[in-house]
Amino acid sequence: MISLSASDRSASSDKPGFSVGGAFALGNRKDDKTRRKAEKAAHVEHSYVDNSYRTDLAVSVQHLSITYRTTFERVPTFKNAIVRAGRGERALVEVKALKDVSIDVPNGTALGIIGANGAGKSTIMRTIAGILPPTDGRVEVWGRASTLLALGVGFNAQLSGRENVILGGLASGLSRQEVNERAEEVAEWAELGDYIDAPMRTYSSGMFSRLAFSVAVHMKPDILMIDEALSAGDAAFREKANAKMEELRSSARAMFLVSHGLSSIKDMCNDCIWLHKGQVMMHDSPEACIDAYTQFVKVGKTPRTMDEM
Template sequence: MKMDDKNIVIDVSDVTVRFNRASQQVNNLKEYVIKMVKKELMFQEFLALQNVSLQVRKGEAWGIVGTNGSGKSTLLKLICGILKPYKGSVILSGTIAPLIELGAGFDGELTARENVLLNGTLLGYSESFMKEQFEEIIDFAELWDFLDMPIKNYSSGMAARLGFAVATMVQPDILICDEVLSVGDYKFQEKCEKRMKHMLETGTTLLYVSHSITSVQNLCDHALWLDKGHVKMCGDADTICDAYMNF
């Protein structure tokens, strides 16, 4: 499928994502291998997303809502290229900054100082560029007192601070944020929302998953409601959020 509208930066077309899950309990690796060799390992098909379509235009902010297990994170991982569709297609236009999982791209044994440089390299930036951005990143994350502490000793909130600061140091075309800010304190959540609003005002497109409906309504102008892998509603953020809360 081609994106005829030049303003469309994310085009998810009739996508289905399929997983295989074991239909019986396997208690250890040895048992798993034996059953696999004997062809006794049985799987059940699980469709995490079914016939989902979504078109996002440049500069739009989309909130994705739904109960746990509805397919929200699966959809974001699909858009980021972490997962491949069983059916359908995903077409993107532009650079993506994904905040999918806490600590993704960080090495727990390394310090925050070392991880900032490592993470920047993984994002395609040079070491010299990361050193130029370093003070701004740590200032935003408010982690000067913990700079030489291994990441494995960070709380989830501290890791989220650092991940957000690195991902948003350069304005991406598309920012994808999956619930990672919920672990931070209220003051830092406000700080992140302020930065995201500024990015939206200057052209960034946002996909945002949160269980905080207030946060979705505050940041997003559109919303997608997923229910057990299906699109239940799609449209104006306030309308979708109200319907979801009433449901």
């Protein structure tokens, strides 16, 4: 089991800022003390469940919060430039991507994650995958995750498809022998023919998606995580991908699928969460979440919205 928890605040996380409402905050250094006092007063000590004995879970997320902080140089006015005598003023942008999210994912679950752009879908996937550390909260993962968070990430366009398959397998923690054993299987499933030995810069987006998906699903993961990876595929590819994910669902601990194609969520998942501005609005069956979501955004469930929302 891999466990990630928010550590004590570092110096970098104590950079100045002052919340002005909503998901964003702007501030400067003179507001530093005010912000820290407000955060300390508002901080809630969460109690966490001990899952060390659990064998029925694939992922446990408890009180997860993720806050992005970055700085930028304000554009000074003439008056401010004179007052500051040329000193630079850096402002802090604070984005609260996830807010106190808690969810347990049992073995055998195919979890769909839906929501508008900026809802926090990709953020929660990256945190579960171990790419992003929690700002607050705890994430526990049982087993090895294979991530397909964006098409072509980690691929070298100058290398051939076969060479990228080998690199992808090694990056997933497989040995050279294991990668070589699965390379042919990956190439055959992707149906690229002789293009498997051509540079990937010559690939179309559909060929990219086939190879990227094939690498992810043939690494025999305990947990498969897919973020918007099926949108570039044609109908035949989606049908084949659906069958492969159904096969994986019976052998892997869990599958996570982020997609604006609500029909894909409905067809491939048996559980679903709806995120909105970093918060879980609903955790229910795919049908119930899709109904609530489409009503919330005030659109009908037409074939176009079911495929592209």
